[in-house]
């Protein structure tokens with residue numbers, strides 16, 4: 001089942017859980033997400049950032065769309081961190097059901113202008129839009145971008161931003177960063193700020209940089225009102241670590257023998273995240 005973000009998160013809001021959004025750019029990582037979602041009867045979001053989109057090439061999404069549409073569990077195919085109208089249009093042309101327009105590094109006024117422009121066009125073809133206010137941090141090992149000094153989302157901007165732009169969901173900055181954190185770095189989510197934002201937001205809230213945070217913080221954030229959590233590094237790391245081990249141990253290069261153990265390791269991480277988000281078994285809520 002392939003649906004848009006609005007349809008996905010409306011149900012999550014009603015039943016108070018969050019949906020994992022996993023960055024998957026090639027068939028093994030994609031299979032890990034889809035097969036675990038089906039195994040766990042959990043909804044899931046497949047997302048790709050513009051650089052990942054170009055790497056996979058547009059034709060890849062013909063396979064992705066067909067696989068998702070035929071599944072019995074609900075999926076959204078989403079563009080992560082579109083930076084321009086052009087990025088968003090390329091994804092819509094490739095059949096994505098949702099796009100993010102990330103104007104968070106522009107001025108607040110410019111962010112409103114570009115987000116509104118994307119929303120007007122996307123909504124004409126039933127594609128949902130995620131906007132962002134505040135900025136997400138970045139670690140050296142991430143390819144989703146971000147900034148060194150995080151600007152936290154100001155709750156006072158939320159109502160105005162949503163009503164001016166008509167976005168369907170909103171990424172907020174409450175202290176996460178993209179990538180795997182160095183050992184000495186201790187991320188701390190500002191959960192009180194999340195409560196304040198939740199109290200004034202009319203649309204579902206999105207948490208970026210969800211890898212590598214303490215589980216209890218993420219669980220609590222979902223309880224307070226996060227409805228989409230982005231996970232990229234954690235499950236990819238598990239996949240490649242296993243693939244590396246297999247290659248080192250066996251010297252093998254047969255894809256099925258090298259990648260299958262990697263897929264199984266990635267699935268363990270994906271399932272553990274789905275449990276944290278409260279989405280296990282929730283595919284039932286969409287039937």
Ligand SMILES: [Zn+2]
Nearest residue numbers: 144208209230
């Ligand atoms: Zn992000």
